[in-house]
Amino acid sequence: MTRRASRLPQILDPIASLIDERLAGARCAGKSPLFDAELDNETAEERSERLSWARGQCTRCPVQGPCRTAAGEQEHPLGMWGGKVHGLPGHPGRTAG
């Protein structure tokens, strides 16, 4: 480290700390609402169709395995992870309250 660099403030990038590098190239990037477990004002039929589409994206996703691993590391994963939906009644990930 140069003397000049050592005087610069060391500020962590809060965004960088939220990015999981294992999921680079994810097919859901930029489409996160479509992978949510539930959306407001959505009928059960619309939800089923949307999640079926999302599951298809996961099937062709190059990081499906790491995504499932990341989901397993979450205390309460919500939404579609690796082709499996979490957070719907009767499915894993539903939080109380």
Ligand code: SF4
């Ligand atoms: S497998 Fe995971 S990272 Fe890939 S599209 Fe599905 S939810 Fe996104």
